[in-house]
Amino acid sequence: MIGEAISSPCLSARGIWKIFGNRPRRALEMADTGASRAEVREATGCTIGARDVSFDALHGETFVIMGLSGSGKSTLLRCVARLSPLSRGSVILEGEDLTAMTEAELRSVRRAKLSMVFQHFGLFWHRRVIDNVAYGLEVQGVDRKTRHSKAEEMLDLVGLEGCGGSYPHQLSGGMQQRVGLARALVVEPTVLFFDEPFSALDPLIRRDMQDELLRIQTGIGGTVIFVTHDFDEAIKLGDRIAVMKDGEFDQVGTAAELIMNPATEYVEEFVKGVPRVKVLRVGDVLTELDGPAPPQRVPAGESLETVLPLLVANTDDIAVLDDHGTAVGRIDRAAVTRLIQPQP
Amino acid sequence: MTAATTLDPDSLNATADWQRRAMWIVVPLALVGLQLIFAGTRLPEHLDETFSDPLDDFAGWAQQNRSSNWLFTVIFRPLTSLVSTGLETIEETLLWVPWFVIPIAIFLYIARTRAWKSAIAASLAIIYPGLVGLWEVTIETLALMGMAIVLSVLIGVPIGVLAAFRRGFDTAIRPVLDAMQTIPAPVYFVPMVMFFGIGPVPATLATVIYALPPVVRLTTLGIRGVAQQSVEASTMFGATRWQTLRKVQIPMALPTIMAGVTQTIMMALGIVVLATLLGAGGLGQSVMDTLSQRRTGRGVATGLAVVAIAAVLDRLGRAVVGQDRATAPSRRTVLICVGGVIGLIIFGRSANYIAFPEMWETRAFDPIDDGVKWARDNLRWFTRAFNDTVVSWYYVPVRDYLTDSVAWPVIIASAAALGAWLKGWRLALLNVCAMGSILLIGMWELSIDTFVQVVAAVVLSILLAIPVGVAAGRHRRVEAALSPVLDALQTIPSLVYIIPAVTLFTIGVVPGLIASILYAIVPGVRLAALGIKQVPTESVEASQMFGATPRQTMFGVRIPLAARTIMAGVNQVIMLVLAMVIISGLVGGGGLGFETISAVKNSEVGLGFEVGFAIVMMAIVLDRSSQAIADRVGAPEVAAH
Numbered sequence: 001m002i003g004e005a006i007s008s009p010c011l012s013a014r015g016i017w018k019i020f021g022n023r024p025r026r027a028l029e030m031a032d033t034g035a036s037r038a039e040v041r042e043a044t045g046c047t048i049g050a051r052d053v054s055f056d057a058l059h060g061e062t063f064v065i066m067g068l069s070g071s072g073k074s075t076l077l078r079c080v081a082r083l084s085p086l087s088r089g090s091v092i093l094e095g096e097d098l099t100a101m102t103e104a105e106l107r108s109v110r111r112a113k114l115s116m117v118f119q120h121f122g123l124f125w126h127r128r129v130i131d132n133v134a135y136g137l138e139v140q141g142v143d144r145k146t147r148h149s150k151a152e153e154m155l156d157l158v159g160l161e162g163c164g165g166s167y168p169h170q171l172s173g174g175m176q177q178r179v180g181l182a183r184a185l186v187v188e189p190t191v192l193f194f195d196e197p198f199s200a201l202d203p204l205i206r207r208d209m210q211d212e213l214l215r216i217q218t219g220i221g222g223t224v225i226f227v228t229h230d231f232d233e234a235i236k237l238g239d240r241i242a243v244m245k246d247g248e249f250d251q252v253g254t255a256a257e258l259i260m261n262p263a264t265e266y267v268e269e270f271v272k273g274v275p276r277v278k279v280l281r282v283g284d285v286l287t288e289l290d291g292p293a294p295p296q297r298v299p300a301g302e303s304l305e306t307v308l309p310l311l312v313a314n315t316d317d318i319a320v321l322d323d324h325g326t327a328v329g330r331i332d333r334a335a336v337t338r339l340i341q342p343q344p
Numbered sequence: 345m346t347a348a349t350t351l352d353p354d355s356l357n358a359t360a361d362w363q364r365r366a367m368w369i370v371v372p373l374a375l376v377g378l379q380l381i382f383a384g385t386r387l388p389e390h391l392d393e394t395f396s397d398p399l400d401d402f403a404g405w406a407q408q409n410r411s412s413n414w415l416f417t418v419i420f421r422p423l424t425s426l427v428s429t430g431l432e433t434i435e436e437t438l439l440w441v442p443w444f445v446i447p448i449a450i451f452l453y454i455a456r457t458r459a460w461k462s463a464i465a466a467s468l469a470i471i472y473p474g475l476v477g478l479w480e481v482t483i484e485t486l487a488l489m490g491m492a493i494v495l496s497v498l499i500g501v502p503i504g505v506l507a508a509f510r511r512g513f514d515t516a517i518r519p520v521l522d523a524m525q526t527i528p529a530p531v532y533f534v535p536m537v538m539f540f541g542i543g544p545v546p547a548t549l550a551t552v553i554y555a556l557p558p559v560v561r562l563t564t565l566g567i568r569g570v571a572q573q574s575v576e577a578s579t580m581f582g583a584t585r586w587q588t589l590r591k592v593q594i595p596m597a598l599p600t601i602m603a604g605v606t607q608t609i610m611m612a613l614g615i616v617v618l619a620t621l622l623g624a625g626g627l628g629q630s631v632m633d634t635l636s637q638r639r640t641g642r643g644v645a646t647g648l649a650v651v652a653i654a655a656v657l658d659r660l661g662r663a664v665v666g667q668d669r670a671t672a673p674s675r676r677t678v679l680i681c682v683g684g685v686i687g688l689i690i691f692g693r694s695a696n697y698i699a700f701p702e703m704w705e706t707r708a709f710d711p712i713d714d715g716v717k718w719a720r721d722n723l724r725w726f727t728r729a730f731n732d733t734v735v736s737w738y739y740v741p742v743r744d745y746l747t748d749s750v751a752w753p754v755i756i757a758s759a760a761a762l763g764a765w766l767k768g769w770r771l772a773l774l775n776v777c778a779m780g781s782i783l784l785i786g787m788w789e790l791s792i793d794t795f796v797q798v799v800a801a802v803v804l805s806i807l808l809a810i811p812v813g814v815a816a817g818r819h820r821r822v823e824a825a826l827s828p829v830l831d832a833l834q835t836i837p838s839l840v841y842i843i844p845a846v847t848l849f850t851i852g853v854v855p856g857l858i859a860s861i862l863y864a865i866v867p868g869v870r871l872a873a874l875g876i877k878q879v880p881t882e883s884v885e886a887s888q889m890f891g892a893t894p895r896q897t898m899f900g901v902r903i904p905l906a907a908r909t910i911m912a913g914v915n916q917v918i919m920l921v922l923a924m925v926i927i928s929g930l931v932g933g934g935g936l937g938f939e940t941i942s943a944v945k946n947s948e949v950g951l952g953f954e955v956g957f958a959i960v961m962m963a964i965v966l967d968r969s970s971q972a973i974a975d976r977v978g979a980p981e982v983a984a985h
Contacts, residue, residue, distance in 0.1 A: 110580060
């Protein structure tokens, strides 16, 4: 949806484990022999926050980790961002193992490549907006003039022209998170972490912010790791979505993959409420051409909703075109019928 | 499943019930038995000399080697001269500057933050001591307090920061801080005298020790209270720890740290009078003098000067941080103001308007003396009766009963039983150890004496504080009327209101009792009011919807829900009464207080240690026990916020 240069892995998580409690080693041993979350808790008092989670976020991709509260999504993000120590596993950023670094090495990687937007904004309330945004540059030792001019640019980008002199508490919630966003973007990060950034905002502002993020992301094109509890948000923003439950990934895939083939009942629960025809694209309901391409043609990226009238209007096959205009298949009417039927 | 849980729960309860009932018979029997065995035996004061003798020896050694040993020549003497140079410089500068420059400078400095009202209040407050002829002594005290506060901040903030990051360090210093706040200040006056002699320097350092805990605690609290996400944001941008601390944590914790500094200022002013025992001079000495002259009016005049300093320092402290860059005055304005001040100094010096012009003296307040004298002469029927009732119907008989008639093991065992009943064997053991050690070092009788007085002061304070506090919590107007009174009671040196008490009731137990009540009642009232106010409206409305009378709502809902907070107030009342033990000793209260004062005055290090130890032990027992009572009566934490 957003990605243009999706290719090689940018950030890889390898076998991440996070155990909370006083006896992590014992808990790990138990879990290795297959003990469940509840059993481990019963025996050791430890909670498994993340259980052997691995994923690759590709360059330019928005990778969404979706889960309800207690699913371990924020725990996982904090481990990957190296804000909290992990019990086992490694995090590889462009070939460098973040988990094997000294604090000083990690710091220089952070200065050069990482950035984060927080749920409750994590703003510095004692600093003016401009100094909040410029903070990342300030700790790098960038001189005042340069960092202020860059920060001003960022403020313009997120729609906060002229707010630099205010203090964050003088702004509305949505504007505060824009400050958070500008602050994260100003350092031109390779990877941007978002920890439920919009969940503290009211629904309309949340939608604005999502649109804003999509717009900015198209222009900047870094890798985004985005944590949310909102499935609609996940679908809207994510190139790929990982559905997380009890510290593990239930399923990882594009929105269409999740909707068409939910791997577990849990995922199915989320998929149920989604307006499929709005989310799915023509390319998602493709079947092979059996003969020459019919005259009726639509691009693969077209939303299913917009071609529904066409499908209803006549019974002819409709060809689907890829980006280059070659026909790659036809719309599978049976699949569409299944999709628009009411859910059991 | 363990074996215990498979047992029939009813039979378990029955066993526990039976045991509990048996205790009601066993414990009294044991107490009677102890009484019978130990009645009339001598107190086992085996450790009477164990600690005090070596300390006295050390003090003697220190006295002799003051000029030769490295401890003094390398550490204490240079430290003394450093602090004393600082003090003298501040004092001389403030007296060198023409007097009228000081209020103007204070005004400008605070006005910088646009806090006009507090700028005006502070500059007027600093003029007051001059009006009543106390300018020079006030400056003397101001220098000492300023020095002590600056040192407290310089020492306290780093310690607090360290404690915020190192759990181990925090756990290590916590009991030390507790002790520093519990030990009545004069107790560490004794070692101060030993190392630094008498004068403003040991007074400053003692003030620093006494006033340090709030800065440390609130710095730790403030740093820990900084939103974790802000710290993480800083970390994510690759800030070093030092950068995060300097740019994020300290600035964000600053309001809390400053609250600590304000408390430290108040604490420092709290011992301004006691510091005269160390030769601090200044306003404290003036208050002491008025006490010996029994001049209430002059005492009040001097006390108000202390309040004035408190107000000035408090507002200056706020002005140090209360500055938004958005509202900062321009560089030009600052330059003009600084230039103006310098101009005024030159003008004042050259025109010789330096000393505060003589206006009134503290004599201006003498009419108050007449009022007190009138009360003494005409209220004798009451004061005499009150004095006699307290002394001959309560204090003397109870003290004598506890020291002479009840055998010591009975008292200790009772305290242990009480501790076990309240909180379990740990508290019982603590009580036994604390009281046992008081006994062994030979402080038993003095402690009983003090204890009897403390109990009287605590009970009377609570009887007064709770109804007043409840009323204040219910009615905004009562609270508004009480607030300045409570503030005054906490800032005016307690010796000031001891003066009329001494005039009315003569030297003895009663003036100390009254002063203790007046001083300690404040947190009792405040926390009772707070507790009542915090009761959720919904609970009250629920009670009213069931048709409860206001009385039923008060005793059935409000007070039980406020019990936890009210008990926190009771605990503070106890601690403040203990802090007043020494002051009471100054006016004939006897007991540990008197011994402390004589130990300081005569530099009896061993005795000072023993008395201090006894007071601290008593404080620990009373503190833990009252907290245990609070836990028992308190409703479970209300989760409605």
